[in-house]
Amino acid sequence: METVDCVVVGAGVVGLACARALAREGREVLVLEAESAIGTVTSARNSEVIHAGLYYPPGSRKARLCVQGRDLLYAYCAERHVDHRRCGKLVVASGPEEVPALQALQARARANGVDDLQWLDSAAVQALEPALAVHAALLSPSTGIVDSHGLMQALWADAEAAGAILVLRTPLVAAQADAEGLVLQTGGRDPMRLRTQLLINAAGLQACQVAAQVLGPDSPHVPRPHYAKGAYFSLSSRAPFSHLIYPAPSDSGHLGVHLTLDLGGQARFGPSFRWVDEIDYSVSPEEAAGFEDAIRHYWPGLPAGSLQAAYAGVRPRISGPDAPAADFRIDGPAQHGQAGLINLLGIESPGLTAALAIAAEVATLAASAPGLSPT
Incomplete structure (x- = not known):
């Protein structure tokens, strides 16, 4: 042996x-x-996003390792010439009722050591991303994308x-x-x-x-394994955005259908969120309508019928539907x-x-x- x-x-x-x-x-x-x-x-x-560390409970291993890992990853990509871009992310409030969610997110990010968030009003958002129609946003300059x-x-x-x-x-x-x-x-x-x-x-x-x-x-x-499936859709045309766009987080903790970009500028949307009993990577084109509704909360100009089924991922969770x-x-x-x-x-x-x-x-x-x- x-x-x-x-x-x-x-x-x-x-x-x-x-x-x-x-x-x-x-x-x-x-x-x-x-x-x-x-x-x-x-x-x-996955979304190939380099996360800044906004969402995770202060003091958690996720928060600490995300912030540490973000800095290590940017340095490693630069050293090893791995394609990446520090493009930044906008977390948007579609209306005034979502502003408290952004305020809570900003407070959580500060507790995690993320101190570079910038608050933008509607006019500042429009100046940065004219296609967006939102009430306010948080800009996260240290969010990026990477060639996984x-x-x-x-x-x-x-x-x-x-x-x-x-x-x-x-x-x-x-x-x-x-x-x-x-x-x-x-x-x-x-x-x-x-x-x-x-x-x-x-x-x-x-x-x-x-x-x-x-x-x-x-x-x-x-622990008992749990599987959370997320589908992604791609945009058939080029998106008019240079930043990643995330909706305000919901009370459930789900980050919503967000817009991410690959290094070529192609947009993809997702993930959806669904508990599954088996690992399955199929994506139903019928999910596109729900994606369109979610996206139009922050991008009302999304062309009808422009979403194409792309791929799906499954998260290896160790907590189930009724637990955080x-x-x-x-x-x-x-x-x-x-x-x-x-x-x-x-x-x-x-x-x-x-x-x-x-x-x-x-x-x-x-x-x-x-x-x-x-x-």
């Missing part, structure tokens, strides 16, 4: 960032990915240069602890049996299932009692923005916690 110092399960943006951080510290790193390429699941099905695939390719190139190895089409099918570490069994065309001293569970949508393989399905440290969105969980032995295991659970948005900060926290935990430091 082969022995590997560290195994990372999942080659999405967070798993790749962790592999990079650990390999650069001199660890022997093997990355297991069930799909045929890196970053084809959650990391490829380029980012993941750069992260993997760094990890590989530091000695990491990637094995595709290789799902983890079983794991158990013994006196000498963790024993892993993989599937795929070339099944492997491995022993490792450190297992990083960055499996995204399958992270709870991977945690259950090690800790047992009845472990109180394995759970915080990121980075669970090491101090939480679950199993030496050599770090579970990354509920890593949904802003996971892409926070990826480098999450990886730094994982590397620190791996170096300091009993049973995780290199031998």
Whole structure:
């Protein structure tokens, strides 16, 4: 049976960032990915937004790692020439009744250390984005967009240069602890049996299932997975906007149907939000009417029939419909009692923005916690 110092399960943006951080510290790193390429699941099905850190509860891990990760990500993209743009975002109040939601958002952002928001009245918004028809807005200059695939390719190139190895089409099918570490069994065309001293569970949508393989399905440290599906529509023509446009957040915490731009200037709208029991990436064209209604609250000039079904993503949530969105969980032995295991659970948005900060926290935990430091 082969022995590997560290195994990372999942080659999405967070798993790749962790592999990079650990390999650069001199660890022997093997990355297991069930799909045929890196970053084809959650990391490829999102808005590609670099979030500023406005929305998350003050003191939460999401808030802290988003703000830290945002700064790390901008610096990394500049250093590694990953395409990105600090385009800014407008969070808009369509009418005066939505102004309190913007005021609450501004207060939350300040508590999170985001101190660059600018309040704009209707005239200032019109001067910035003439196609918008809104009452007021908050401008977030530090929000941006990134080429998520380029980012993941750069992260993997760094990890590989530091000695990491990637094995595709290789799902983890079983794991158990013994006196000498963790024993892993993989599937795929070339099944492997491995022993490792450190297992990083960055499996995204399958992270709870991977945690259950090690800790047992009845472990109180394995949350029940929940799936929240979001569909996206693209605009058939070029959008008359240079900023991202978000509606005022609702009482439910859903950010609404917002307008984001890719690096070529093409607009896409979404995501919608729907709880689902199974992972499904289909998008029904019938959803377009609901999207149009939502968009016209801030862009009344949206041309009729101009939306095209684009893609859908599924968030790996660990809280259900009747609970507030759970915080990121980075669970090491101090939480679950199993030496050599770090579970990354509920890593949904802003996971892409926070990826480098999450990886730094994982590397620190791996170096300091009993049973995780290199031998």
